[in-house]
Amino acid sequence: MPDNTAETSALTQRLDECRRRYPESDPAMVADVVRAVLTTMRGDLTAPETSLLHEVEELGQVIANAKAEIEALRVDDISASHIPSATDELDAIVAHTAMATEAILETCEALDGIADRLDAEYAAKLQEATTRIYEACSFQDITGQRITKVVQTLKRIESKVTQIVATFGVAGEMPGGEVDFAVETEAALLNGPQLPSLAMDQSDIDRLLASFD
Amino acid sequence: MAIDKAMNVLIVDDYKTMLRIIRNLLKQIDFNNVDEATDGAEALAKLRSGSFGLVISDWNMQPMTGLQLLQEVRADARLKSMPFIMVTAESKAENVVAARQAGVSNYIVKPFNAETLKEKIEKVLGHA
Structure with missing residues (x-):
């Protein structure tokens, strides 16, 4: 079997050079052009060249399929909305647990203060509990x-997704199907707890309710 | 050897809550002179300008980590014998080895209990 390594290496170098010189080119379009040019040369190709042509065609198809799958996934939403939203939620969890922990510690410190006024046995029991x-x-x-580690991982994923989107030139918007308006409207109301920066506190809610009176 | 519980103890952690927990646990075992720092650089400045008998430090902090603080302490002629306990969530063997090679006096993995803290302090100060 002939050794295609040198030819493949040379072709890879040329493709890398093309990618460097024309970073914005659509891979599917390039594959079409290459396919069209090589088709006109079929009669002149040797067996290794024909095999290589077949590999290039398959590679083009793989790229086209990957692009279609990425478009279907709406990956731009992942980096633009889903991951920032997830990291905000995780940051809020850290902030809320920190606040709750501080409140618990404050209460414990108050109990420790009371222990000083108890007899030794009860003071010891109270201290053991605190x-x-x-x-x-x-x-x-x-x-x-x-x-924090999860947030860092999400940010790395976001960066990779952004790279993939840039590499494949995926369009920002995909046509959506028909939606059930009633279901969609109710779903928009079901968001779970709000982030502190977006939430109303109880006094805001009381004022809002009072405005209807 | 009796431990001088009136000594100044410096606790270093970037989580304020953790500082508060350690301070309270130290108070329960009668160490009442406790100062705090939130990273290695702040701790080093306090150590160089003050008089402390023990450092209890987290590892993962910015801009100066607990390990860097330990290395600075061991390289400082006045501070090099300072008892230094690392209290950290970093629990891999290579972490413990690196800390030991840098001259850590003892190493506590988070989450820890009060008894462990007490035991390590007594061990470290008993040998100081």
């Missing part, structure tokens, strides 16, 4: 670090 609570509160540090 010690357990202090220990348990260290969860906030651990979960905070774990969530």
Whole structure:
């Protein structure tokens, strides 16, 4: 069997050079052009060249399929909306657990203050209980670090998705199908807890309700 | 050897909550003179300008990590013998080895309990 390594290497170099010189070119269009040119040369091709042509055609098809699949996934939504939203939610979890932990610690410190006024036996029991609570509160540090790692991973995914979108030149918008308006409207109301920066507090809600009176 | 619980202890962690937890646990075992820093650089400045008998430090902090702080402490003629306990969530063997090679006095993995903290402090100060 003939050794195609040198030819493949040379072709790879040429393709890399083309990619560098024409970064904005649509891979599918390039594949079409190459296919058209090579088709006119079929009669002149050797067996290894024909095999290589077949590989290039298959590669073109793989690229076209990948592009179609990425378009169907609406990957631009992942980097533009889903990941930023997920990281905001995770940041909010860290902030809320930190606030709750601080409140617990404050209460424990108050209990420790009371222990000074109890007899030795009860003071010891109370201190033992507050010690357990202090220990348990260290969860906030651990979960905070774990969530930070998740956020960093999400940001790496976001970066990779952005690269993929740029590489394949995926369009921003895909035509959507018909939607059930009633279902869509209710779904828009079901968002779970709001981020603090977007949420109304109880006094805002009370004022809003009062405005209807 | 009796431990001087009136000594100044510096606790270093970028999580304020963790600082508060450690401060309270130290208070329960009668260490009441506790100062805080939120990264290695702030801690180093406090160590160089103050008089401390023990450092309890987290590892993963910015801009100066706990390991860098430890290295600075061991390289400082006045501070090089300072008892230094690393309290961190980094629990891989290579972390412990690196800390030991840098001269850590003891190493506690988060989450930890009060008994572990007490035991390590007594061990470190007993040998100081």
